[in-house]
Amino acid sequence: MAEVSIDLNMVRVTNDIFVNKAEACVPELLKTVVRPVAIVDIVKTEDIYPKVQKADDIENLSAYHMAKGDRICLDFGDHQVGYVTLKLNSVGSPQDSPAFFRLKFGEIAKEMTEDSKDYDGWISRGWIQEEFIHIDVLPAELKLPRRYAFRYMEIEAIDTSLKWQMVVEDVYCTSVSSVRMEDVKPVESDDEMIRRLDRVSLRTLHNCMQSVFEDGPKRDRRLWLGDLRLQALANYETFHNMDLVKRCLYLFAGQTKDNGQVSACLFTEPKFIVDDTFLLDYSMFFGATLLDYYEASGDRETLEDLSKCAYRQMEIAGEQFDEKHLMKNGEGFWGFIDWTDGLNKQTAMQGVYIYCAKKVQKIAEILGDTEKAEELKDAAKNTFGIAFAKDAFSFQIKQLIQQIIFTEKQLSELEEQIANLLHETNQYITTITGIGDVLGAIIVSEIGDINRFERPNQLVAFAGLDVTVKQSGEFSGTKNKISKRGSPYLRRAIWLAAQRAAFCDPVLSDYYQSLKARGKHHLTAVGAVARKLCNIIFVILKENRPYFPTPPKKSQNLFSFFFFRKLSVFIY
Numbered sequence: 001m002a003e004v005s006i007d008l009n010m011v012r013v014t015n016d017i018f019v020n021k022a023e024a025c026v027p028e029l030l031k032t033v034v035r036p037v038a039i040v041d042i043v044k045t046e047d048i049y050p051k052v053q054k055a056d057d058i059e060n061l062s063a064y065h066m067a068k069g070d071r072i073c074l075d076f077g078d079h080q081v082g083y084v085t086l087k088l089n090s091v092g093s094p095q096d097s098p099a100f101f102r103l104k105f106g107e108i109a110k111e112m113t114e115d116s117k118d119y120d121g122w123i124s125r126g127w128i129q130e131e132f133i134h135i136d137v138l139p140a141e142l143k144l145p146r147r148y149a150f151r152y153m154e155i156e157a158i159d160t161s162l163k164w165q166m167v168v169e170d171v172y173c174t175s176v177s178s179v180r181m182e183d184v185k186p187v188e189s190d191d192e193m194i195r196r197l198d199r200v201s202l203r204t205l206h207n208c209m210q211s212v213f214e215d216g217p218k219r220d221r222r223l224w225l226g227d228l229r230l231q232a233l234a235n236y237e238t239f240h241n242m243d244l245v246k247r248c249l250y251l252f253a254g255q256t257k258d259n260g261q262v263s264a265c266l267f268t269e270p271k272f273i274v275d276d277t278f279l280l281d282y283s284m285f286f287g288a289t290l291l292d293y294y295e296a297s298g299d300r301e302t303l304e305d306l307s308k309c310a311y312r313q314m315e316i317a318g319e320q321f322d323e324k325h326l327m328k329n330g331e332g333f334w335g336f337i338d339w340t341d342g343l344n345k346q347t348a349m350q351g352v353y354i355y356c357a358k359k360v361q362k363i364a365e366i367l368g369d370t371e372k373a374e375e376l377k378d379a380a381k382n383t384f385g386i387a388f389a390k391d392a393f394s395f396q397i398k399q400l401i402q403q404i405i406f407t408e409k410q411l412s413e414l415e416e417q418i419a420n421l422l423h424e425t426n427q428y429i430t431t432i433t434g435i436g437d438v439l440g441a442i443i444v445s446e447i448g449d450i451n452r453f454e455r456p457n458q459l460v461a462f463a464g465l466d467v468t469v470k471q472s473g474e475f476s477g478t479k480n481k482i483s484k485r486g487s488p489y490l491r492r493a494i495w496l497a498a499q500r501a502a503f504c505d506p507v508l509s510d511y512y513q514s515l516k517a518r519g520k521h522h523l524t525a526v527g528a529v530a531r532k533l534c535n536i537i538f539v540i541l542k543e544n545r546p547y548f549p550t551p552p553k554k555s556q557n558l559f560s561f562f563f564f565r566k567l568s569v570f571i572y
C-alpha cells in the first residue's frame with residue numbers, strides 16, 4: 001500500500017456556523033422495499049466469472065427445508081444498498097437447538113464463489129459482508145442492523161439438528177438513498193451498450209448518495225473530497241441534488257487542521273469529525289468543487305461563505321514551491337494522483353495546482369476580490385518553472401521526436417530485411433493465414449530444421465501448446481490447460497497467428513465456430529486452432545509448398561483439410 005500523509009497530533013479547529021449549515025442540509029433517506037426475484041445457482045466455469053442460472057421461482061422459497069449443510073442463493077435483480085430483514089421458521093419436531101446459519105452477500109456473482117478464509121489483503125477483513133448468526137427460538141423476524149451493498153445473498157444452514165429444519169418464509173431489503181432513480185430520464189441511444197452503461201452509472205451514483213456522497217456503499221463509506229468533486233459533477237447532470245453537495249462542502253470547511261487545511265476525508269458517525277489524513281491535491285480541489293457547485297446552483301451565499309477556505313488551500317499549496325516555482329517532490333503520500341508505488345507526482349501536482357488556481361481565481365473575480373484574483377493569476381502563470389526551463393523543455397521535446405522518427409525508420413528497414421530474407425530462402429510460411437513476415441521469421445528461427453521433428457505432435461509439444469492431463473489413479477481431470485513447455489517465443493507467435501486465423505481462415509474459422517457452438521470458451525477454441533496451425537506449419541515446412549485452405553464440402557468431415565493431396569495425412 002502507498003504511504004499516506006497522516007497527522008496523528010493534528011489540532012482540529014471547528015467552525016460551528018458551517019457545521020450547523022451542513023446539518024441543516026441532512027437529507028431524509030428514501031426507503032424502498034425490494035424482494036429477491038429468483039433462487040439461483042452460481043456455478044464456477046473455466047471463465048473468470050461464474051455462470052448464474054435460475055434454480056427456482058422465488059415464490060417457492062418457503063418450500064426449502066434447510067438442514068445442516070444446505071444453502072440457497074437469492075438474486076435481488078439489481079444492486080441494493082440497505083438493510084435486510086428475514087422471517088424464519090422451523091418445520092419438523094420442536095426446535096431442540098439454536099438455528100445456526102451464515103449469511104453471505106455479494107455485489108457480483110464471483111464474490112459468492114470465493115471463500116472469505118482465503119482473503120489476505122491489506123483492507124480490513126471487517127468489511128467482508130458475511131454474518132454468522134444463532135437464533136434460539138423460531139419463528140423469528142431478524143432485522144440485520146448493518147447496512148449491506150449487494151445483489152446476491154446466500155443463506156447457509158451451518159447446523160440445525162436431526163429433528164428439525166429451518167425455513168425462510170420471507171426476505172427483503174429496505175434499500176436507502178437520498179435520491180430516486182425514477183427522477184432521472186435514461187439516456188436515449190440506439191446502442192444497447194450505451195444504455196446499459198448509463199444505467200450502471202446512474203445506479204452507482206444513486207447508491208453512493210446517502211447522508212453524504214460516499215466513497216463506496218460497500219466499504220469505507222466515508223466522504224472523500226476527491227470523490228466528492230467527481231460525484232458532484234455527475235449529480236449536476238442527473239439527480240440535481242444541490243443540498244447534498246452543499247452539505248458536504250460545509251462539512252469540509254466546518255472542521256479543518258489548525259493551519260486551515262481541509263482533510264482528505266471525514267466521518268459523520270458516531271459524530272462528525274474530520275480524518276487525520278491529508279492529500280494536497282484533494283485540498284486544492286476544494287476550490288474547484290466549490291466553483292462547480294456555484295455554477296450549477298447559483299448559490300452565491302455558499303460561495304461567499306466558503307471562498308476564504310478555498311483561498312487558504314491554494315496558499316498552503318503555494319508553500320510547496322521552491323525558488324524556481326517548481327512544486328517540491330514531497331516525501332510521503334502528500335499527493336494522491338494515482339495508487340502506483342514509487343510514482344513521481346511532481347509534474348502532475350504542478351498541473352493540479354494550475355488547474356485549481358484558475359478555478360479559485362474565478363471565484364475571486366465573481367466576488368469582486370480583485371487583489372486575490374491577481375495574486376492567483378500570477379501564481380498560476382509563474383508556476384512550472386516556465387521562465388527557467390521552457391527552452392530546455394523545448395530542446396528535450398525536439399530530441400525525443402527525432403529519436404522516435406529514427407526508431408520508426410529502423411523498424412521499417414528491419415521488417416523489410418526480414419521479408420527479403422524469407423523470400424530468398426523460399427519460405428512459404430507467410431502463405432498461412434495469420435502469419436506475416438515478422439511472425440514467420442520468429443516461427444522459422446525458433447523451429448530451426450523442421451526435419452528434427454518426425455511428427456506434427458512433436459512440434460505442438462515443442463511450442464508448449466499440448467494439453468496437460470491431470471490424472472490420479474483412475475481419475476482424469478476435465479479442465480486441462482496447455483503445458484507451456486518448450487519455446488515461449490514460438491508459442492506466442494503461433495498463438496497470435498491463431499487469433500487471426502480463427503476468424504479469417506475459411507477452414508480454421510469453421511473449426512473455431514464449431515468449438516464455440518459446443519460451449520467452449522474463446523481461449524480454449526483459439527488454443528485448439530493454434531494446435532491445428534502447428535500441424536499446418538509442420539506440413540508446409542516439410543513439403544516446402546504454399547498453403548491453400550479448402551473449405552470442406554457438406555459431405556466431408558468438417559475438420560478435413562486439403563493442401564494438394566497429402567496434407568490431410570500429416571494433420572489427421
